[in-house]
Every structure is written in C-alpha cells, then in structure tokens.
Amino acid sequence: MVPSKAGQSFAAFLPLEFGEPVTDADLDRAWAEVEQAIRNLFGMTALLGQLRAATLCIAQRPLTFDHGGISVRAVPDLVAFYDDRPPLIVDWKVHAFGTKDYWLQLVTYALALTRCKPHRDFPAGFRGCDPTAIRLTEVQLLTNRLREHTLEEEDVGEVEDLITDSASRMSLALDGRKLAQTEAADFPVTSYPENCQGCPFRRPCWEGNG
Numbered sequence: 001m002v003p004s005k006a007g008q009s010f011a012a013f014l015p016l017e018f019g020e021p022v023t024d025a026d027l028d029r030a031w032a033e034v035e036q037a038i039r040n041l042f043g044m045t046a047l048l049g050q051l052r053a054a055t056l057c058i059a060q061r062p063l064t065f066d067h068g069g070i071s072v073r074a075v076p077d078l079v080a081f082y083d084d085r086p087p088l089i090v091d092w093k094v095h096a097f098g099t100k101d102y103w104l105q106l107v108t109y110a111l112a113l114t115r116c117k118p119h120r121d122f123p124a125g126f127r128g129c130d131p132t133a134i135r136l137t138e139v140q141l142l143t144n145r146l147r148e149h150t151l152e153e154e155d156v157g158e159v160e161d162l163i164t165d166s167a168s169r170m171s172l173a174l175d176g177r178k179l180a181q182t183e184a185a186d187f188p189v190t191s192y193p194e195n196c197q198g199c200p201f202r203r204p205c206w207e208g209n210g
Helices: 003-009 024-044 044-052 105-116 151-172 202-208
Strands: 056-059 063-067 070-074 078-081 088-093 133-139 145-149
Touching: 024 044, 044 078, 044 088, 063 105, 063 151, 070 105, 070 151, 088 105, 105 133, 105 145, 105 151
Parallel strands: 088 133
Antiparallel strands: 056 078, 063 070, 078 088, 133 145
C-alpha cells in the first residue's frame, strides 16, 4: 500500500513488510495503545498549558543547517514559539517501556532550530538564539512520563563532534562513489542485533546481504 493513496487511513504494521500476519490481538493492542497515548496526553495539564500559551506551534518541520560543509537535517515533532521565552521542542515517544533516553536526538533538534535559516512562518521576533536556551521535553505517551533535557555549553561541542564523526564514517563508506554505484553489502551493519527488530530498513539490508 502506498501511504499517499490511503491518506489519513494509512497505518503500518511492520510484520506486513515481511509477509507475516497481523493478528486480531495485534490490532486490539495497537488500538489500546492509541487510546492510552491520547488519554495520557490530555492528562498532561502542565505540558498542554505550555503549548496553549505559545504564540505558534509547528509540527514536523524539517530544519536544515550547515556544519563544516555537512548538511544536517532534523525534523522535530513539535516546536512551540513564545513572545517572552525561548522556544520549546517536544518529542513524542510511544514505547511501552520508555527506558531509552533521547537526549542526543533532542540536542540535535536544538542545534537545528538555532542554526537553520528561519522559515517564513517563524515568528518575526525569532532570529535564532543560543541552543542552551532551548527547552527540550521528551514525552513518553504510553508510560505517561515527561523527561526534561538540558543542554550545557560543553554539550554543544560533544554533539558537534558526534555529527562530524558520523558524517566522516558515511563519507568513507561511500569512498567517492555515487549512491547508484553502491550496494547494501558495501556498508557495515550494526554491532547491536537488537536494533534490527524495529529497524525500518531491515528488509533491504537483509536482501542486500543475501
């Protein structure tokens, strides 16, 4: 199924990608989790109060910035702008256990927001700010937990180093070739097999490696 043809009715179940069945129990659990996430969200009165106080909320906006000649693209779930305080970035998570910390992801969003060229619909008063001023909130919708993340000046350098290192690894893997000249087997796989379980690129990766 092509998502664009299904419109708002599209819902993806990973087993279908591999020809596996989706049981009634799977459907019931998915629907229950959707309901639980919505109930938890509307119970987060403090967070909703912050969002209602915003002058503008923008969802799923691609933010691109240059880092030493490298183009970095980030897509935060939600950015809330205010007249009297720095922006708030909200990252929605829907994991049943919610044990993973997404600090690095949120910090990258902060860098992207403060270093990208302001979009036309950004508030007129926003012309970027220090990334350490951005407020970062990770919202675990299934476990009903909020994690507030902070960013210190030394953290900025750490994240910049990680971006540079990742870009260098990708560049070395390409070895000057165009993407059409490469195959999946040309690239290293993860050192953590558990990452494969929920990876959206599992099928082309496995097919490319026989």
